[in-house]
Structure formats: C-alpha cells, structure tokens
Amino acid sequence: MSVENSALPAGARPAARYDEETRARLAADAALVVARYPQPRSALLPLLHLVQSEDGFVSPAGIAFCAETLDLTAAEVSAVATFYSQYKRRPNGEYTVGVCTNTLCAIMGGDAIWEELSEHLDLGNDETTADGKVTIERIECNAACDYAPVVMVNWEFLDNQTPQSAVETVDKLRAGEPVASTRGPGKICSFKQVSRVLAGFPDGLADEGPSGGPETERGTQLAAAEGWTAPAFPGDAAKPDATKPAATKPAAAKGATSPEVGGPQSSAERKPTSAKDSSAEDQQKKQSSDQAKES
Numbered sequence: 341m342s343v344e345n346s347a348l349p350a351g352a353r354p355a356a357r358y359d360e361e362t363r364a365r366l367a368a369d370a371a372l373v374v375a376r377y378p379q380p381r382s383a384l385l386p387l388l389h390l391v392q393s394e395d396g397f398v399s400p401a402g403i404a405f406c407a408e409t410l411d412l413t414a415a416e417v418s419a420v421a422t423f424y425s426q427y428k429r430r431p432n433g434e435y436t437v438g439v440c441t442n443t444l445c446a447i448m449g450g451d452a453i454w455e456e457l458s459e460h461l462d463l464g465n466d467e468t469t470a471d472g473k474v475t476i477e478r479i480e481c482n483a484a485c486d487y488a489p490v491v492m493v494n495w496e497f498l499d500n501q502t503p504q505s506a507v508e509t510v511d512k513l514r515a516g517e518p519v520a521s522t523r524g525p526g527k528i529c530s531f532k533q534v535s536r537v538l539a540g541f542p543d544g545l546a547d548e549g550p551s552g553g554p555e556t557e558r559g560t561q562l563a564a565a566e567g568w569t570a571p572a573f574p575g576d577a578a579k580p581d582a583t584k585p586a587a588t589k590p591a592a593a594k595g596a597t598s599p600e601v602g603g604p605q606s607s608a609e610r611k612p613t614s615a616k617d618s619s620a621e622d623q624q625k626k627q628s629s630d631q632a633k634e635s
C-alpha cells in the first residue's frame with residue numbers, strides 16, 4: 341500500500357518512509373531509470389517524477405527514497421525538487437490546469453481565462469479544489485503561441501481557448517468526464533499517470549492526436565514561398581546574406597535532404613567559432629575528465 345497523502349486527515353503529516361512493499365516496487369522502477377545514466381545522480385529528475393506518480397507530489401517519503409537511491413542528502417534532493425515548478429510540494433489535484441499568462445497568450449485572452457477560472461473555482465495560483473480534482477496555476481509560455489491562448493491539462497494542449505471553454509473543461513474534469521487534448525491523447529491522463537510517463541515509462545499515447553497544424557507550419561510555408569532563409573552562422577561564408585532577398589528558392593523548397601553532419605546548418609560536430617566555444621569532441625573530453633575526477 342502506498343502513502344496516501346491526499347487522503348490524510350487535516351493536520352496529519354505524511355509518512356517519512358515508504359512501507360516495504362511500496363519501496364520494493366519503486367526500487368525496481370528506479371533501477372531501470374538509473375541504468376540510463378552514466379552517473380546515478382543524473383537520474384534525480386525522473387525519479388522525482390516517479391515518486392510523484394506514487395504520491396501525487398514530492399512527499400517526504402519520496403525525498404528520502406530519492407536520496408537513498410542516488411546516494412544524495414535529503415537537502416540536495418529537496419533543493420532540486422523546490423527549484424522546478426513541475427514538482428509539487430503538497431498533494432496536487434488529479435488534473436493540473438495551467439493557464440498560459442505569458443505575454444502573447446495573455447493579450448489573446450489568457451488573462452481573461454485565468455480570471456474566469458479563478459473566480460469559478462474560487463482558487464488562487466497553485467491551489468486545489470476541495471474534491472482534490474483540479475489544481476490551477478499560471479504557467480509560462482509553452483511554445484504553443486501559434487494556438488494562443490493556450491490552456492494545459494497535465495501538460496497536454498488545449499488550443500485556442502476561451503473563458504467559457506476553460507470553465508467547461510474544469511467542470512468536466514471534476515465530474516469525471518473525459519477531456520480530449522486538441523493535439524494529444526483522446527483522453528487526458530491523471531497527474532499520477534502523466535508523472536509516470538515523465539519518469540520514463542511510456543503509456544503508448546505519445547503519438548495520439550496531431551502534434552502540429554496549419555498554424556504551426558505557416559511560417560515555414562511562407563519562408564519557402566518567399567525564398568527566405570535563416571541567418572548564416574558566424575564565419576559561414578557559404579550561407580546567403582539574410583538581410584538581402586535570396587536570388588533563388590531555398591534548398592528545402594527544391595526537395596533537399598537534411599544537412600550533413602559537420603556541414604552548413606548542422607550543429608553536430610560543429611567546429612568552434614571562438615575561444616569560448618567548444619566542439620562536441622571537447623565537451624566529451626571534458627565530461628570524461630569530470631567523471632574521472634569524481635570516481
């Protein structure tokens with residue numbers, strides 16, 4: 341049985357350690373995650389998601405588990421867990437409803453959506469409904485400005501929202517009705533389920549729904565039609581001057597394939613362009629050196 345922090349009576353403190361059965365199950369999962377990294381401590385971020393998938397937040401038991409698994413102190417784990425807003429410090433709702441109030445979404449209606457939701461649920465930022473279903477929070481840009489204003493439910497997109505549509509969404513979530521992402525799965529998963537995916541255990545839904553649409557591709561299509569290309573890298577004389585109209589259509593418009601490794605427009609194995617710059621080879625040498633010092 342896991343630590344049921346969301347069901348704790350008022351004032352009760354969550355357990356500081358998992359029971360043996362839960363610990364053994366999490367340890368088996370953690371071993372798979374840790375094996376993906378050259379150094380165990382590098383697995384801390386996914387392990388924090390793993391304990392969130394168990395408890396619905398980063399609980400004291402979760403912090404102790406991560407610390408013991410990765411040979412870190414509880415203070416080191418807490419320092420990381422409190423830095424990122426995706427890690428919750430108290431029991432989270434089954435659905436995190438994030439309203440983008442970054443500049444573009446805000447002026448396109450994000451601020452109005454936030455006001456409406458906040459008033460409808462009588463909640464402030466990072467607060468949860470009494471039934472434990474919905475947590476609302478203001479979020480920063482989710483790189484979905486082409487569909488502004490955007491609302492995220494457990495980090496799945498709901499595009500082109502209105503105050504009314506956002507209210508309908510939270511009412512459905514609280515009623516236990518399925519809510520579909522506009523560019524994702526047909527049924528948005530719970531916070532714990534999504535946390536497990538973020539820990540590195542796929543649920544097979546990643547390819548459900550479209551990832552982009554006409555709005556996403558509009559800039560690329562316009563550039564191709566107008567013959568526009570990206571600015572050249574410093575020292576790359578082969579690239580055209582982006583400040584002047586291109587004489588011909590860009591290579592992509594003629595059906596060219598991806599740039600070759602090490603060639604123009606390829607970032608892999610790019611030669612350093614300044615003393616402060618470093619190549620992939622240099623970075624690999626530095627990483628090997630760092631690892632040698634630590635071992």
Ligand code: FES
Pocket residue numbers: 440441442443444445446480481482483484485488490
């Ligand atoms: S400003 Fe909202 S997604 Fe970019």
